[in-house]
Amino acid sequence: MPPDGQLPVLTTPVPVAGAIDPLRTVHNSVYSEEAFALETERLFRRAWYLLCHDSEVPASGSFLRRRLGGDPVLVLRGADGAVRGFHNVCRHRGCLVVPEERGCARALVCPYHHWSYSTTDGSLLGVPHEEAYDGSGFARGDFGLVPLRCESVHGFVFGCIDEQAPPVAEYLGPDVLQVMESPLSRLALEVFHVESTPFAANWKTFAENIRDGYHVPFVHPWLRRSSPPQPYTLLGNHHAVQQLRLAREAVTEEEWLTTTSHPLPGMEGGAGYVLTIFPDSLIIVRSGEVHTMTVTPLSAAASTLEIRVLGVAGEPPEVRRARQACYDLWSARQPPEDVEVLQYQQQGLASRSVQVSLVARGGDATAGRRGDDNRLRQFWAGWRAYMGVTANEVPPDPAVTR
Ligand code: FES
Ligand SMILES: [Fe+2]
CATH class of the missing domain: 3.90.380.10 (Naphthalene 1,2-dioxygenase Alpha Subunit; Chain A, domain 1)
Structure with a gap:
């Protein structure tokens, strides 16, 4: 038994792989929870990701759910024909605005208290019993869906959370x-x-x-x-x-x-x-x-x-x-x-x-x-x-x- 207060060393990791250049090896720590948390901040929320193809949102009001950088997001085709991205989070209390995987709607209606949003620009269209906010400083214009950067390359739709990232064409090169x-x-x-x-x-x-x-x-x-x-x-x-x-x-x-x-x-x-x-x-x-x-x-x-x-x-x-x-x-x-x-x-x-x-x-x-x-x-x-x-x-x- 070790003396009180001292822990025995139970295992010794196998040493680094002989004479191999360390950059030709991968340490298991990259697959850990700690690495995942760091990747979420530094990679998943900064790089461009292929989300879908624009044929999956064929008509005005078509939407598709995806997940990006840990966040629920939406790809949406507006009445003007443009494909845009938004965070799929209701500005009222944070419910998913769209729980379905995909679909088509005239407006996006949150299932919780039925706030409704435009399928074109994400603006907040309707708030049931809105008068109860009188005097609170609430203004509809401040509570539209939060946009997500989305760009299409020959119909392939990419999304990126980072506002500072270069355009997708530069990212692809x-x-x-x-x-x-x-x-x-x-x-x-x-x-x-x-x-x-x-x-x-x-x-x-x-x-x-x-x-x-x-x-x-x-x-x-x-x-x-x-x-x-x-x-x-x-x-x-x-x-x-x-x-x-x-x-x-x-x-x-x-x-x-x-x-x-x-x-x-x-x-x-x-x-x-x-x-x-x-x-x-x-x-x-x-x-x-x-x-x-x-x-x-x-x-x-x-x-x-x-x-x-x-x-x-x-x-x-x-x-x-x-x-x-x-x-x-x-x-x-x-x-x-x-x-x-x-x-x-x-x-x-x-x-x-x-x-x-x-x-x-x-x-x-x-x-x-x-x-x-x-x-x-x-x-x-x-x-x-x-x-x-x-x-x-x-x-x-x-x-x-x-
Ligand atoms: S959480 Fe969406 S309307 Fe209340
Ligand atoms: Fe394979």
Whole structure:
């Protein structure tokens, strides 16, 4: 027994990974509650996030709920046709103004005391028994919905809480904008399928997974034969793009036809790319369909993955079915397979005995091939920049770095 007042040291963490450059390692502290609180302030509330596609709010009064930086927010199309963002919080007593996931309304009426707001500019339109505020200093004009920065890029709607952040075009940078030119800028796309998958892991396990080509042949073995590793390029502002190719000789006739029977205008059958937008989003363009993947952090150990599948607006039902079949064939199986290992990873990352993992594969050039870790290191460089830290870890007392 130790003397009174002294605690024994029970565990000794495994030391840092040998001779590996520390920036090619990740410390488990980045997945902690403390890190999550710091990320909420420094990253989630400062970066631009892909919220939805503007086809999801098609008409005047259409709204869509999302969560951004821990806050409930709304994307809304006004009577003037513009898409805007607002915080989904009633100015009376803080109830959600819109509890539904999506819908369309002439005015937004809070379910609690029925204050009503304009779907165009968020102004407060109606207050039941308003005369009771007489003499209190209350004025309707002071209590409209609080706006949220929202900007659309070829129909993809991004939101940002930080009023000081640069415009989204600057955040994405010229490289991403150039990639999005083709074919996304030429197509009138619309979302026709949305799925949402909760998973019990830190949001960064997903952000890393989408940059990790190493796991692909093991977790998605059916992709091993059909999708040979393709080159990727690191872009400015921590974004990246990877080419996609389907090996014609390695897929069945039926798979090939499913993929290529209705290529998106301007695309070659079997071709495509994956655009990785820092920190959490993917826009995946295949010749047969487009889909987006985003992750909403709920806590340090819980997240929700959202997928939106898009086709060309107004296309015939058989073409739409072909897009869904293409998505089902090449993409629908991946999220459950990834989520399974990410949840196992989360359990391992909770270890207090083994605290360091590796992102050391491959070189540091701006181009590489699926299977190395350079895109993960690029992610971590962006993460460090936002977090104001110099290593892939969260110091024990974050206040030290504030
Ligand atoms: S909380 Fe919305 S009307 Fe009272
Ligand atoms: Fe995967």
